[in-house]
Amino acid sequence: xxxxxxxxxxxxxxxxxxxxxxxxxxxxxxxxxxxxxxxxxxxxxxxxxxxxxxxxxxxxxxxxxxxxxxxxxxxxxxxxxxxxxxxxxxxxxxxxxxxxxxxxxxxxxxxxxxxxxxxxxxxxxxxxxxxxxxxxxxxxxxxxxxxxxxxxxxxxxxxxxxxxxxxxxxxxxxxxxx
Amino acid sequence: xxxxxxxxxxxxxxxxxxxxxxxxxxxxxxxxxxxxxxxxxxxxxxxxxxxxxxxxxxxxxxxxxxxxxxxxxxxxxxxxxxxxxxxxxxxxxxxxxxxxxxxxxxxxxxxxxxxxxxxxxxxxxxxxxxxxxxxxxxxxxxxxxxxxxxxxxxxxxxxxxxxxxxxxxxxxxxxxxx
Amino acid sequence: xxxxxxxxxxxxxxxxxxxxxxxxxxxxxxxxxxxxxxxxxxxxxxxxxxxxxxxxxxxxxxxxxxxxxxxxxxxxxxxxxxxxxxxxxxxxxxxxxxxxxxxxxxxxxxxxxxxxxxxxxxxxxxxxxxxxxxxxxxxxxxxxxxxxxxxxxxxxxxxxxxxxxxxxxxxxxxxxxx
Amino acid sequence: xxxxxxxxxxxxxxxxxxxxxxxxxxxxxxxxxxxxxxxxxxxxxxxxxxxxxxxxxxxxxxxxxxxxxxxxxxxxxxxxxxxxxxxxxxxxxxxxxxxxxxxxxxxxxxxxxxxxxxxxxxxxxxxxxxxxxxxxxxxxxxxxxxxxxxxxxxxxxxxxxxxxxxxxxxxxxxxxxx
Numbered sequence: 001x002x003x004x005x006x007x008x009x010x011x012x013x014x015x016x017x018x019x020x021x022x023x024x025x026x027x028x029x030x031x032x033x034x035x036x037x038x039x040x041x042x043x044x045x046x047x048x049x050x051x052x053x054x055x056x057x058x059x060x061x062x063x064x065x066x067x068x069x070x071x072x073x074x075x076x077x078x079x080x081x082x083x084x085x086x087x088x089x090x091x092x093x094x095x096x097x098x099x100x101x102x103x104x105x106x107x108x109x110x111x112x113x114x115x116x117x118x119x120x121x122x123x124x125x126x127x128x129x130x131x132x133x134x135x136x137x138x139x140x141x142x143x144x145x146x147x148x149x150x151x152x153x154x155x156x157x158x159x160x161x162x163x164x165x166x167x168x169x170x171x172x173x174x175x176x177x178x
Numbered sequence: 179x180x181x182x183x184x185x186x187x188x189x190x191x192x193x194x195x196x197x198x199x200x201x202x203x204x205x206x207x208x209x210x211x212x213x214x215x216x217x218x219x220x221x222x223x224x225x226x227x228x229x230x231x232x233x234x235x236x237x238x239x240x241x242x243x244x245x246x247x248x249x250x251x252x253x254x255x256x257x258x259x260x261x262x263x264x265x266x267x268x269x270x271x272x273x274x275x276x277x278x279x280x281x282x283x284x285x286x287x288x289x290x291x292x293x294x295x296x297x298x299x300x301x302x303x304x305x306x307x308x309x310x311x312x313x314x315x316x317x318x319x320x321x322x323x324x325x326x327x328x329x330x331x332x333x334x335x336x337x338x339x340x341x342x343x344x345x346x347x348x349x350x351x352x353x354x355x356x
Numbered sequence: 357x358x359x360x361x362x363x364x365x366x367x368x369x370x371x372x373x374x375x376x377x378x379x380x381x382x383x384x385x386x387x388x389x390x391x392x393x394x395x396x397x398x399x400x401x402x403x404x405x406x407x408x409x410x411x412x413x414x415x416x417x418x419x420x421x422x423x424x425x426x427x428x429x430x431x432x433x434x435x436x437x438x439x440x441x442x443x444x445x446x447x448x449x450x451x452x453x454x455x456x457x458x459x460x461x462x463x464x465x466x467x468x469x470x471x472x473x474x475x476x477x478x479x480x481x482x483x484x485x486x487x488x489x490x491x492x493x494x495x496x497x498x499x500x501x502x503x504x505x506x507x508x509x510x511x512x513x514x515x516x517x518x519x520x521x522x523x524x525x526x527x528x529x530x531x532x533x534x
Numbered sequence: 535x536x537x538x539x540x541x542x543x544x545x546x547x548x549x550x551x552x553x554x555x556x557x558x559x560x561x562x563x564x565x566x567x568x569x570x571x572x573x574x575x576x577x578x579x580x581x582x583x584x585x586x587x588x589x590x591x592x593x594x595x596x597x598x599x600x601x602x603x604x605x606x607x608x609x610x611x612x613x614x615x616x617x618x619x620x621x622x623x624x625x626x627x628x629x630x631x632x633x634x635x636x637x638x639x640x641x642x643x644x645x646x647x648x649x650x651x652x653x654x655x656x657x658x659x660x661x662x663x664x665x666x667x668x669x670x671x672x673x674x675x676x677x678x679x680x681x682x683x684x685x686x687x688x689x690x691x692x693x694x695x696x697x698x699x700x701x702x703x704x705x706x707x708x709x710x711x712x
């Protein structure tokens with residue numbers, strides 16, 4: 001690309017990212033990993049487990065930034081591989097149309113989604129995963145829940161930033177919210 | 179089911195179907211079989227080939243009726259298996275939301291879709307197919323085209339009843355219509 | 357249309373419809389009437405009220421059959437006008453893509469939707485309504501609820517056949533399910 | 535918001551935006567203004583006209599950046615009002631789900647969309663417009679075309695950056711691409 005010079009590297013430094021974060025929306029993807037049966041019915045939803053230093057537990061979707069000059073489907077692949085390992089065999093949807101767009105605002109209450117660090121706008125996709133999932137070393141585990149379980153107050157209460165709501169939207173989209 | 183008696187069998191006879199066809203909309207599915215790459219990009223579209231008795235050729239999507247007490251995803255599976263064989267390994271989409279609804283009218287011109295026999299309303303889905311496709315004995319072949327080829331006048335001219343239009347809608351939905 | 361003769365009228369008689377009902381899926385539409393603010397946010401959902409002979413109350417979406425040779429959008433208009441009156445000013449969505457498809461099975465439990473009379477497959481749409489709603493004389497009233505209210509157990513408990521689930525799917529689709 | 539201090543204003547300066555543009559994806563919206571009939575059928579598509587200093591003409595969708603702490607639907611309203619005037623009466627869709635996502639890359643050929651200045655990711659919506667459109671003083675005019683006209687080579691040839699492709703996707707989504 002011709003628009004870059006030696007003095008402006010292709011990637012933002014951590015300080016630059018921090019500075020930009022408070023001043024423009026940052027593009028994210030959210031992926032809901034699912035197991036499906038032979039006819040495409042969602043039978044399980046995969047949630048990442050994080051154990052915090054204070055002993056509390058939170059559960060999360062696969063989520064992350066889209067980088068400069070990265071296609072959305074490449075960002076989906078990169079984050080799924082990072083969180084689920086190299087042999088998860090995700091089936092990225094053929095259509096770029098997300099099932100919804102989650103607008104995480106730094107101010108709580110503007111939308112159901114909240115991110116204290118930034119205004120993140122996340123394109124959300126349901127991704128069937130056919131292979132073996134091996135979360136990486138960074139203290140994450142992956143647990144497969146039934147649709148009924150992820151919609152339950154117990155699991156919903158372990159999700160943060162509005163991802164519980166996003167998950168219910170995913171279930172509704174696949175006809176599995178009861 | 180309790181509502182059926184010996185005198186009303188679960189399936190319509192050919193004569194009954196014929197009688198009903200002219201008087202109520204008949205529910206169909208249309209499936210667009212596609213090959214995708216590792217990131218979900220559609221690389222090929224599969225079209226069935228029919229050679230007619232007069233030597234003309236037409237190309238068609240996988241298409242057929244939804245039966246009584248049959249889920250849409252089971253109808254998709256049944257028609258895909260009938261037309262592509264038992265080891266095609268179709269990935270039926272997790273969501274029941276079709277990418278569009280094609281309303282085939284017996285009167286030409288009401289919509290872009292036409293079916294002289296009946297008013298058929300068809301839920302249209304894009305179905306990635308991972309396995310080996312072996313069309314059945316009834317003189318059908320399956321040919322894989324690039325997205326550019328299926329949108330070309332040559333291939334569009336070999337499709338009937340508005341399925342060429344439906345195919346372009348499918349390409350548009352997956353971001354492959356140029 | 358050329359396929360009809362004098363002996364096969366364009367519409368099914370009540371007896372014929374009854375006979376067909378148990379033997380093929382019947383095409384329906386479901387419409388969720390909503391009020392929106394200037395930016396398109398859904399602020400209210402309209403539900404029809406039915407008072408039954410035994411004094412019980414049920415609430416329902418606008419719902420009905422698609423007739424032969426009737427476009428889906430014309431069926432939407434017809435049922436909305438029948439249930440909300442002639443000056444409701446519904447904004448039928450420009451796209452024929454429904455937000456979901458509800459498969460009402462005569463056997464409970466196959467899907468979340470149930471209709472003891474028949475196998476009905478219903479294309480579901482969210483329809484902003486700008487005008488004045490005047491439900492017709494047949495003992496129906498229309499009540500506007502907030503999204504929070506329609507998702508509450510109280511209102512959900514007054515809906516039948518799985519329409520409560522369908523309503524939550526509609527709320528999820530517009531980002532108003534919490 | 536607590537994360538901002540006097541030294542980091544809420545908005546990026548032009549120099550900062552320029553610096554960021556080459557290094558992270560910028561969030562945009564694209565709106566396709568349409569006229570619809572009583573049943574929601576798209577009858578006309580509105581395109582902005584730009585006359586360049588060299589006398590050439592280009593036609594464009596309503597398009598622009600999403601700002602920090604701005605909801606997507608507010609960005610849609612702001613850009614529609616800027617380009618179509620204050621009495622256009624746009625009906626912003628109730629659902630945040632875009633009909634597609636256009637990834638404008640600075641390198642041509644990665645996707646069908648291209649923007650030499652930046653990597654822009656644009657959420658694309660179809661917006662029925664009911665009121666009177668009065669494009670602002672900055673040399674823009676608005677012309678209403680039929681669906682057939684906007685898909686024609688003549689109009690497609692006047693669109694840049696892949697917006698012609700995006701427009702055909704919009705037509706396909708509303709069932710008006712032939």
